[in-house]
Structures are given as C-alpha cells and as structure tokens.
Amino acid sequence: MRLVTAIVKPFKLDDVKTALEVFGVQGMTVSEVQGFGRQRGHTEVYRGAEYAVSFVPKVRIEVLVADADAADVLEVVAKAAQTGSIGDGKVWTTPVEDVVRVRTGERGVDAL
C-alpha cells in the first residue's frame, strides 16, 4: 500500500476530489496548510505598509491506495490540480506498512 500526499492550490480542491471519486478512491483526508516552494512567498500591502508573506496557503490531500493504483492516482491528482502557472504544488507517494479499519479490525488492502 502507498500513501499519496498532494499539496495543491486551494481552489483546485474540488477538481481533485471529483477526479479521485471518478477514479474510484474510497476516502481521503484534507487539511489546510501553509508553506512555500520555488515560488517563495510574496509581498502584500495593507493600510499603506508592505509586508512579506513567506507562507502561501495550500490544501493537503492524503489518500491511501493499493500499490497497483499508486501511479495512476498520482497521475489523476497531478492532472486535476494543474493550472500551468507557478505554485501548482506537488504530489508524492510513500510506502505504508500496514492499515487497520478501526470498526471491523480488517487489515492491509482489505482495510482500504
């Protein structure tokens, strides 16, 4: 099993969620996060004073998938989240050793 983690632009969340549902993913975890990549932060002006904003708001999406689906899910998320402009984010996968479904005690791929 693998954990797919995606950091995307907040307004692309709906597109990614829909694409994942169409693909057949059963669940996901979403959180609001802040950070920067190669785009760095930006400056903003408020009440006549300029401030550096070093962290940009992003959405993190996490999906647990079977090994066989990992490459496809990575592709689906990347495609749905892409705008082509700077700050689109990143998607990566990491290996997951074991999973338990809390309600039933099912383990491994059965718990996905």
Place this chain on the structure above:
Amino acid sequence: MPEIDSGTTAWVLASAALVLFMTPGLAFFYGGMTRNKSVLNMLMMSFSAIGIVSVLWVLYGYTLAFGVDAGGGLIGDLSQLGLKATTTASATNGLADYVFVAFQMMFAIITLALISGAVADRMKFGAWVLFSVLWITVVYFPVAHWVFAFGTPLEEGGTGGAGAASAYTAGTGGWIVSKLGALDFAGGTAVHINAGAAALALVLVLGKRHGFGRDPMRPHNLPLVMIGTGILWFGWFGFNAGSALGANGIAGLAFVNTQVATAAAMLAWIGTERLRDGHATTLGAASGAVAGLVAITPACGSVTPLGAILVGLVAGGLCCLAVTLKHRAGYDDALDVVGVHLVGGLAGTLMIGLVASDTSTGSTDLRGLFYGGGLSLLGKQALAALTVCAYSFVLTLLIALVVKAVIGLRISEDDEVTGIDQTAHAETGYELGGSLGGMSSALRATSDATASHQRVSS
C-alpha cells in the same frame, strides 16, 4: 433660584448617555483591530477608563475642570470638591448642573480610553491603571478647564465670550474658550489632539510591539470593528450636538455637520487607499468615518454643512496618508491613535480658521479666511491646538517615565508573544472549536480532565 429648562436638560441628559456609549463602541472598534490574543486587554483598557474616571470625576475631577477659575484660566478651584456645591436645584443657563456633571464626565472617560489604542498588546494592565489616574488628573482635568469651562453666566450689560461661550462672561472661564476665544465646539483640542499627543508620547516610552514592521498584525475581527464604528458614530451625535448644551438650532447644525463630514471622510479615505494600495478596505471605511468624526468635533458649531463636507474630505484623505507615518518614523502607534486623532484633531481645529462661517457662528468677528475673516481666527486656532498638543505631549512623556520607573510599563516578551489576554487577564476572547468540528474541543476536554485531576492530587 436659577430656572431649569426642561428641553435643554432632557437633550443633554440623553446626550450624556450617548457619549458614555461611545466608550464601549471604541472598545469594540479597537478590540476588533487587535490580534485575537489581545482583544480582551483592549476592551479592559476602555472599561477600566469608565471605572477610574467616573469615580475621580466626582471626587475631584469636576472641580479641577469646572470649579470657579483659580486664576489665569488654567484650572478650577476646589469649590466643587466631591460635588459639594451642586444640588438638584442648581442650574446654569437653563441646564441642571448635575446633568452637565454627567455629560462632561463621559468626555473625560472617552478621552482617556482613546489613548489605549496606541499601546495594544504590550502594556501591563497595572501600569495602564496607574497611568490612567495620573494622566486624567495632570493632563485632562486642566485641559478640559482651558477648553470647556465657559465661566460664569453672562449678566446684563456684560461682555460674552466667543462662539459657544457667548452666554457667559468673557474672561471668567478657561483661557482657550474664555480669554483667547479660539473655537472648539466639542473638543478637537481637549479630547482628540490631547489623546493623540499623549498616545505618541506614551508609545515612545513604551516601545514597539514584538514583530512590529515585520508581521502584518492584521485586525482579527473586522465585523467587530464595524459594530464599534457604528456605535461611535451614533454616540457622537450626543458628543457634538449635545455640546450645544441646548435643544436648539445649533444642536441641529452640529448634528447635520457631524453626519456629512463623517460620510465625506469615509469616502475620502477609501478613495485614497484605492488609489494608493489598490483596495478599498473595511478597516479604511471604519477609520475614515472616525477621522471625519474627529475632525468635525471642534468645527461642527462653526461651519456650514458645505464647509463640513470639505473638513471631512480633507480629514479622510490626510489621516489615510498619516497612518503610514509610524512605519517611516519607527514609532509603534498600534491602532493609529496619532494618525487619526492627533492628525484629524489638528485638521479640524485648524480648518475652523479657514471655513468658519458667520452664518453658523452668528458673529462677523468669527469668520475663517475663506469667508473674509482674515488670519486672526486661524492664528487663535493654531495657538490653542499647539499649546494643548505640547502640554499633553510633554506631561504624558513625564508620566510615562514615572510609571516606567516605579512599576514598569511592559509585559515580558514571552507574555506578549503568548498573548496579553491569557497572561494578564487569565482569559481568552474566543473559546471556539476548530473549524473542522469537534476535534479541538475533544482535545480540550481531555486536557481539562487531566488538569482537574492534577489539582485534586496536588
């Protein structure tokens, strides 16, 4: 026995309540502008001002401000100590004296509260309380005498004072209103220039907030700011129209002028920032309205409604530019008390010298430069404004240094970063669950249970 006019007394009674309401309004206006970790401290500075000043006013404040002039128009004598010479039957020019006591008490309260916006996030609450007692005594009570003490009622054949003091014998009251004859209808000098100059002096001694100039420190609750602005605007009709001390045409003029100057200033502020920063902000609308209210305060009884629009436009634009001064000059006036109250107060007080109209003042001697009155009124306005500014700045600087030496002005950096609400008042403004639902309340329940277990066992 002096006669009590029921119309006058009823209107000023209602106005006194309106002016009191401004201080909670100010607390919300300032409270929304702080970060969420210091909203309660900001509210507490305003509410403590209500507590401290109300009591001191009855004990000795009223007599220092409105007792018989003790000489030179500088301060009142002790004839009203504990309000001992005021009775239910005593009245001045138709207004029951107790009502005037109440009305002016509210002015003293809000003037002190205005200063608190500058010291957001970082001033020890005890230091604020000590500062409050010293400042209201040494700075406000004398200055209120200069500007608001009209003196003794005019007797037949006597010479009246200028403008609002025309029903009082010239030279028997405070030096600005009764001798100099500068026009300050409701307190541009005594309230706004005074509070603004004090705020500047206090923050110079207090120092900057941790992260000033680096972190944005945006307002945490703009709807609260707008509620506060609405309450201030509403209450200000008592402040300005009530200062007519009568239910009459002057009160009506002051009311209309207050409305249009405030409206014009709000438009000027958001227009200025739209051009400068690209956005018309909610905070700008609120600040612009308050800048207009400040600037029209001294002028509302001496200009026409057209003049009031001009005063508002100038004040709104000027104050919008002035709030960026703190970043260039490096003083941390957190919520722009200097940029709005000092600058707005100066603008309004000085513009009387330009746009005062004899149709409003009722005397051809009281005309501004634009109405053919020459420079004499402008000169008087400048002298009154600069004297109050200098007195307030210097005395506040000394008071701040004394409080710093005796008990210290600032909370520790650690407490400031954690948040003064929690460290000084043991409370937080908002006990809300996380935006995703029950998670954080579940966590809190767990930690509360642990804490209570520890208390029992220790």
